[in-house]
Amino acid sequence: MSDRMLTMAEAVREAMTIAMEERPEVFLMGEDVGIYGGAFGVSAGMFEKFGAERIIDTPISELGYIGAAVGAALAGMRPIAEIQFSDFTAQAMDQIANQAAKIHFMLGGALHVPMVIRAPQGSGTGAAAQHSQIVENWFTNVPGLKVVVPSNPADAKGLLLSSIDDPNPVVFLEHKLLYKTPGWEPVPEGASRIPLGVSRVVHTGKDLTIVATGIMVKKSLEVAEILSAEGIGVTVIDPRTLSPLDMTTTFDSVESTGRLMVVQEGPSHGGFINEVIAQVAGSRAFGSLKAPIKKVAGLNIPIPYAPQLEKAAVPQVEDIHAAAIEIVRSWR
Amino acid sequence: MVSKELLIGHPLSSREHAKHALLYMWKIRKFEEAVEDLFGRGMMHGTMHLSVGQEASPTGVCMTLELTDQITSTHRGHGHCIAKGADLTRMIAELLGKEIGYCGGRGGSMHIADVETGNLGANGIVAGGIPIATGAALASKLMKKGTVVVSFFGDGALNEGAFHEAANMAAIWKLPVIFVCENNKYGMSNSTEKAFALENLADRGLGYGIPGVTVDGNDVVAVYEAAERAVKMARDGGGPTLLECVTYRWKGHSRSDKNLYRTKEEIDEWKSKEPIAKFMSLILEKNLLTQEEMDSVQQQATDEIVSAVNESVKAKSAEPAGLEAAVFRAVL
Numbered sequence: 001m002s003d004r005m006l007t008m009a010e011a012v013r014e015a016m017t018i019a020m021e022e023r024p025e026v027f028l029m030g031e032d033v034g035i036y037g038g039a040f041g042v043s044a045g046m047f048e049k050f051g052a053e054r055i056i057d058t059p060i061s062e063l064g065y066i067g068a069a070v071g072a073a074l075a076g077m078r079p080i081a082e083i084q085f086s087d088f089t090a091q092a093m094d095q096i097a098n099q100a101a102k103i104h105f106m107l108g109g110a111l112h113v114p115m116v117i118r119a120p121q122g123s124g125t126g127a128a129a130q131h132s133q134i135v136e137n138w139f140t141n142v143p144g145l146k147v148v149v150p151s152n153p154a155d156a157k158g159l160l161l162s163s164i165d166d167p168n169p170v171v172f173l174e175h176k177l178l179y180k181t182p183g184w185e186p187v188p189e190g191a192s193r194i195p196l197g198v199s200r201v202v203h204t205g206k207d208l209t210i211v212a213t214g215i216m217v218k219k220s221l222e223v224a225e226i227l228s229a230e231g232i233g234v235t236v237i238d239p240r241t242l243s244p245l246d247m248t249t250t251f252d253s254v255e256s257t258g259r260l261m262v263v264q265e266g267p268s269h270g271g272f273i274n275e276v277i278a279q280v281a282g283s284r285a286f287g288s289l290k291a292p293i294k295k296v297a298g299l300n301i302p303i304p305y306a307p308q309l310e311k312a313a314v315p316q317v318e319d320i321h322a323a324a325i326e327i328v329r330s331w332r
Numbered sequence: 333m334v335s336k337e338l339l340i341g342h343p344l345s346s347r348e349h350a351k352h353a354l355l356y357m358w359k360i361r362k363f364e365e366a367v368e369d370l371f372g373r374g375m376m377h378g379t380m381h382l383s384v385g386q387e388a389s390p391t392g393v394c395m396t397l398e399l400t401d402q403i404t405s406t407h408r409g410h411g412h413c414i415a416k417g418a419d420l421t422r423m424i425a426e427l428l429g430k431e432i433g434y435c436g437g438r439g440g441s442m443h444i445a446d447v448e449t450g451n452l453g454a455n456g457i458v459a460g461g462i463p464i465a466t467g468a469a470l471a472s473k474l475m476k477k478g479t480v481v482v483s484f485f486g487d488g489a490l491n492e493g494a495f496h497e498a499a500n501m502a503a504i505w506k507l508p509v510i511f512v513c514e515n516n517k518y519g520m521s522n523s524t525e526k527a528f529a530l531e532n533l534a535d536r537g538l539g540y541g542i543p544g545v546t547v548d549g550n551d552v553v554a555v556y557e558a559a560e561r562a563v564k565m566a567r568d569g570g571g572p573t574l575l576e577c578v579t580y581r582w583k584g585h586s587r588s589d590k591n592l593y594r595t596k597e598e599i600d601e602w603k604s605k606e607p608i609a610k611f612m613s614l615i616l617e618k619n620l621l622t623q624e625e626m627d628s629v630q631q632q633a634t635d636e637i638v639s640a641v642n643e644s645v646k647a648k649s650a651e652p653a654g655l656e657a658a659v660f661r662a663v664l
Contacts, residue, residue: 059504067460068463070467071464074464074468075402075471098460099455099460104658104660105658144659144660166663167662
């Protein structure tokens with residue numbers, strides 16, 4: 001067992017490097033991914049290792065190069081396209097939502113689009129409203145896209161390797177606050193994959209099930225540990241892939257704990273996590289609920305700039321903690 | 333399924349080449365007439381975008397292309413499909429929502445792709461195929477395939493951001509792609525005079541360091557000669573060309589069009605410059621084929637379309653079962 005504690009940036013880089021060593025058709029393209037190493041340093045050193053033909057610096061043309069990635073994928077390559085901030089996927093949305101997502105279905109299945117779009121999302125860097133959004137729900141509503149949101153470096157590595165292997169377009173959303181801090185567990189050496197569409201139980205407890213996405217998994221885990229010392233047992237479930245979505249683990253857990261809380265950083269209205277609530281409400285687990293389902297989510301506002309305002313816009317550990325105590329203590 | 337008659341070379345270089353060019357222009361014409369007829373008789377639903385009057389540009393361009401060369405096409409794409417060698421029965425069957433249609437009834441008129449003839453797909457989004465063609469050309473270059481990619485699009489696409497981003501990338505990376513702008517004078521109802529402050533739309537290439545060439549798009553010989561130079565340059569590593577084929581759309585934009593934005597006189601004037609008659613007079617001038625031989629070419633085109641329609645009408649309708657399973661390509 002390895003004891004390497006990597007950051008998300010290191011884990012993602014390692015997965016891309018392994019994939020490029022395994023398959024000549026894999027290449028990375030994006031803004032400043034070359035000698036600069038990417039805006040968040042994710043591809044640092046890869047240009048030196050693989051050269052300009054496989055680590056391709058693009059002009060500032062998100063629509064153009066995401067489209068080029070679609071075309072390259074159709075023509076036999078397996079591109080990884082990095083978008084510097086996930087907010088900028090809006091520039092490329094035609095190629096993502098109308099082209100990449102639909103080609104296999106709409107064109108009768110003869111063509112497919114094996115590509116990965118990697119992009120950092122989330123707040124906490126003081127970059128304000130156009131560089132801080134959670135965009136996962138933009139993509140979960142588009143049939144034909146797989147959506148992966150890793151919460152820690154070990155999962156990021158295994159999920160990215162599977163995403164690159166996948167014959168379909170995958171939107172892979174990394175949280176920028178996780179790039180530079182180590183995860184809670186070692187990252188295995190080698191090329192082991194984590195299949196898409198399988199959720200993970202990251203903490204086990206008997207009183208409450210929390211389903212969270214991305215960085216909220218990490219925060220929920222902190223809460224679970226605090227509550228454990230306070231005598232409350234919390235199960236934390238990380239779906240890891242939002243499309244396709246594995247709900248079986250959640251149904252099982254809710255049947256056992258009788259309480260469900262969902263946590264996402266993105267704005268509450270129309271967010272991905274509402275799908276989890278809807279599916280539980282319509283499932284065999286509904287009858288086991290002892291309490292109303294609790295949602296902890298971002299405010300319905302653009303992310304503000306000043307640190308105290310930014311912090312107030314998205315769930316913090318204290319918010320999750322307070323909500324968890326409330327649902328467990330009020331509904332026995 | 334690939335048409336046996338596909339032939340590369342100058343339309344006036346031999347009797348076979350002249351027959352080929354004439355046959356394909358007639359096939360496109362007769363196909364579009366058949367589509368209009370099927371619509372009129374209520375056998376086809378949805379909408380249609382006919383390319384009657386524009387037969388020379390797909391025919392001339394595709395006579396420069398190897399089977400392994402690729403194209404992207406548009407909402408007005410039946411001609412491109414046919415000229416690249418698609419199977420007429422599978423095309424008509426798609427329009428009729430049949431199981432044997434190119435897309436199994438899932439795409440219809442605007443989404444026909446044909447992997448065997450290098451057709452990466454028609455596109456319902458104006459300019460949507462341009463970045464895709466550029467990416468396929470990037471793949472050709474990276475994989476050293478020696479193939480070229482032609483992106484067909486209309487005048488309207490030149491004002492979409494996707495064209496600009498893709499043209500720039502194709503230029504800076506010297507990609508083997510040819511941008512073929514079929515300027516049929518109108519983007520729906522908006523004339524090129526209203527939408528451009530340019531006389532020759534090909535001048536748009538200058539801004540990207542791309543040669544821009546304007547030809548009579550109703551002259552299959554002029555189209556062929558210009559495309560042949562562009563294809564040679566692209567194949568030799570010289571990068572892209574913007575080829576503007578000036579032509580005219582006889583029919584309305586789609587079935588909702590009442591032709592309120594143009595005059596009958598204008599339409600009649602363009603009908604007098606129609607591409608098939610123009611080519612037939614060249615053939616007679618060069619003594620390549622007799623009138624009787626040309627008549628029998630026209631009859632052959634009619635027969636092929638009639639047989640495609642008859643076969644398609646009898647084919648099994650596409651069924652809703654399996655639609656959800658068709659969204660993603662299976663992970664092997």
